[in-house]
Amino acid sequence: MNEYDDLLERVSIRAAANRPHRPPVTADALTAADERLGFPLHPLLAALYWQAGDGGFGPEYTLFPLTRATAAEEDTVVDGYLDRVPPADADTWRSWPKGVVPILARGCAMIATVDCLSEDGTVLVFDPNAITGQDLTSAWFVDAGSLAEWLETWLAGSGWYEGDMVDEEFDMPLWADAASRLKSVRPSAAPQSAGIHLLPRPSAHASLTHPPWNDEAPHPVATRWGASQQVRGFPLSCLR
Numbered sequence: 001m002n003e004y005d006d007l008l009e010r011v012s013i014r015a016a017a018n019r020p021h022r023p024p025v026t027a028d029a030l031t032a033a034d035e036r037l038g039f040p041l042h043p044l045l046a047a048l049y050w051q052a053g054d055g056g057f058g059p060e061y062t063l064f065p066l067t068r069a070t071a072a073e074e075d076t077v078v079d080g081y082l083d084r085v086p087p088a089d090a091d092t093w094r095s096w097p098k099g100v101v102p103i104l105a106r107g108c109a110m111i112a113t114v115d116c117l118s119e120d121g122t123v124l125v126f127d128p129n130a131i132t133g134q135d136l137t138s139a140w141f142v143d144a145g146s147l148a149e150w151l152e153t154w155l156a157g158s159g160w161y162e163g164d165m166v167d168e169e170f171d172m173p174l175w176a177d178a179a180s181r182l183k184s185v186r187p188s189a190a191p192q193s194a195g196i197h198l199l200p201r202p203s204a205h206a207s208l209t210h211p212p213w214n215d216e217a218p219h220p221v222a223t224r225w226g227a228s229q230q231v232r233g234f235p236l237s238c239l240r
Helices: 005-017 027-037 043-052 077-084 147-156
Strands: 100-107 110-115 123-126 140-144 169-173 231-235
Touching: 005 043, 005 147, 027 043, 027 077, 043 147, 077 100, 100 123, 123 147, 140 147, 140 169
Parallel strands: none
Antiparallel strands: 100 110, 110 123, 123 140, 169 231
16 A cells, blocks of 8 residues: 555545536646646646546645646646746746646735645745845745645634634745755756656647746735745735
C-alpha cells in the first residue's frame, strides 16, 4: 500500500461529489505533461489528476485542469506554468521558479502553486500584489509544507480560506527559497523523464491566451507585515 492511498481515496470521493465532475486524465496525458514542462509533476499531484479527476475539486475556486482543452479554460497546470515562464530571450525582470506549477486561483490575482522539485510538494502562494519594486521574492509565501498536508486541511474544513475565517488574517511565511529559484526559462525540447512516480504514469497538451504577466499596477490588497518582515497577513475577504 502506497503512503498516499488513503488520502487519494478520500479526495477522490469528494471530487466525485462535485458537479460537473471532470474524469481523471490518462497515463499518456501525464507523460505528455511531464515532457512539455521539462520536469515530472510531483507524484501526489500526478496521482490526483490520474485518480481523482482533471481538476474541478479542492478548496475555494477548485483545481485547474491539467492542460487547456478549450478556449474557455483560461488557466491550467501545464499551460499556466509555460505561459508564466518567460522565454530565454525575453527582455523582462519578471521570472517564475522552475518546477513550481499553478494549481488554483485564490482571488485578487493570487495563485496557489505546488513545488514539484521539493520532496513533499510544498504548496506556495504567489501574490503579485505583494511585489515591491522589482523584487519578486516578496510575493512568494508558503501555504503548506506538503501537498498532502494541504489536502488534509481542505478535507478537514480547517483551511485559512474557509468561511468562518473570512474576516480574520492569516500569517503566512515568505518562501525562503524564492531568491535561488526565481530564474528559469521555458524548456526548448522535451527532456528525458526524471524522478519516480507514484503510479504507472497514467500523453496530452495546449496554450494560454490570457497573459499572466503585465506591467500594470497589481490589484490593491491591504497587507500587514510582521516586525521581522518574514510574515504577511492575507486579507481573506479578498477571496470571496
